[in-house]
Amino acid sequence: MSIKRSLLSVPFRFCNMALIFFLLIGINAFAADPEVSDSDEAVKAGESLFNANCKTCHKLDQKFTGPALRGVSDRRDIAWIQSFVKNSQKVIQSGDPTATALFAEFNNTVMPAHQFLSDDDVMNLLSYIEFGGKEEAAATPAEGAAGAATATGGVPSEYLTIILAVLVVVLLLILIVLGLIVSVLTKYLNKQPLEEDDKEFINQKTDLKKVFRSDAFIIIITAIVIALVAKTAIDGLFSVGVQQGYQPTQPIAFSHKLHAGDKEIPCQYCHTGVEIGRSANIPSPNICMNCHMHIQNVEGKEGVSTEIQKIYDAIDNDQPIEWVRVHNLPDLAYFNHSQHVKVGQIECQTCHGPIEEMEVVGQHSALTMGWCIDCHRKTDIQTAGNEYYDKLVQLHAESKSKDALKVKDIGGLECAKCHY
The missing domain is CATH 1.20.5 (Single alpha-helices involved in coiled-coils or other helix-helix interfaces)
Structure with missing residues (x-):
């Protein structure tokens, strides 16, 4: 060339x-990250997604089970965020240093995959993270604690009764003191040289008709009536769904006092699912027949007793015994017997009361949300011999807490533990 x-x-x-x-x-330029929208529509859509999928583990402006999320679109690429949200474990297993560091920082807590979310869903989620939830950022820890207390327990009915009683007592004391003051002043003024008009005014008698017709009396009586009606209404609202003391008559007069108390038969013998599943399950007639094939009557009497005969009839007719359910949680609440009895080592009597003393079983405890939460706050975790809790015990010890590890320390107060 x-x-x-x-x-x-x-x-x-x-x-x-x-x-x-x-x-x-x-x-x-064309491959640059898309901008996070601040439109109300996107923020609202993102809020729904956040509440449904993220709220259990994340807060916007502070660390929780996972990292604080606000500002994540500035710290990370959008493509990376979309991949991580949809399948965080896949990103971690690829060796991504950022994902690996996050995984280690939060004690290798596995974030559920959200592969059902589209890229647009993730962008809406980011819109809420960056531009929504401002009230959460403004709320103080004290306000949050107060809100939690209100949400979990409310004001017990007996407290309202005490408050009303105290107000009535205070009002009576004020009236007595005012009466004494008026009496002392009247005696004192009567000893002073006064004109006749003044003496007449001082010694005037109380007109009860005028008192009862006065605006002040009507206002006081109206206020008292409104307070009593309000208290009655609040008591009624607090009792909705509470069946404490419910003790229905059963189709067979089964005595827990005889079986669990006198004969010391373990609860697990009849309620076979209590250690292996969610429900304790109602015993079938076959379980009854393990004993009553040979025990046909009460000691000292002959022939098959009427109540035991009902078991035989149920088996002969291939019909279940229609026991009346006593303890019944609402469908919106999840409760697992094995988690409490097998893992938590909770005695049956903790919730069901002295069942071994009951001729007829009744609901001993309130079984309300406040009752459960109070138990979670007070109950120690049985960590001995269970390696699952080793890391949690270590972290709890590092927090320098003087209390033992309790249910509340491992998520026992989180809404999604029982409602999802």
Whole structure:
């Protein structure tokens, strides 16, 4: 190739390089992260997604089970966020240093996969994270604690009764003190040289008719009536769904006092599911027949007793015994017997009361949300011999807490533990 031709080719090479350079810039421009929308529609859609999928473990402006989320679109690429939200374990297993560091920082807590979310869903989620939830950021810890206390327990009925009683007592004391003051002043003024009009005014008698017709008396009586009606209404609201003391008559007069108390039969013998499943389950007639095939009557009497005969009839007719359910939680609450009895080592009497003393079973405890939460606040975790809790015990010890590890320390106060 001649020198002249080589020199002529330089401008073309330069043009080609410039074209490639501008193409790369254009590609990068088109590949840039999409902007997070601050529109009300996107924020509202993102809030629904956040509450349904993220709220249990994340807060916007403070660390929780997972990291604080606000500002994540500035710290991470959108594509990375979308991949991590949809399947965090896949990103971690790929060796991504950021994902691996996050996983280690939060004690290798596995974040559930959300592969059902589209890229648009993630963008809406980011809209809420960046531009929504401002009231959460403004709330103080004290306000949050107060809100939690209100949500979990409310004001017990007996407290309202005490408050009303105290107000009535205070009102009576004020009236007595005012009466004494008036009496002392009247005696004192009567000893002073006064004009007749003044003496007449001081010694005037109280007209009860005028008192009862006065605006002040009517307002006081109206306020008392409203307070009593309000208290009655609040008591009624607090009792909705509470069946404490419910003791129905059963189709067979089964005595827990005889079986669980006198004969010391373990609860688990009849309620076979209590250690292996969610429900304790009602015993079938077959379980009854393990004993009553041989025990046909009460000691000292002959023939098959009426109540035991009902078991035989149920088996002969292939019909279940229609026991009346006593303890019945609402469908919106999840409770697992095995989690409490087998893992938590909670005695049956903790919830069901002295069942071994009951001729007829009744609901001993309130079984309300406040009752459960109070138990979670007070109950120690049985960690001995259970390796699952080793890391949690270590973290609790590092927090320098003087209390033993309790249910509340492992998520026992989180709404989603019982409602999901």
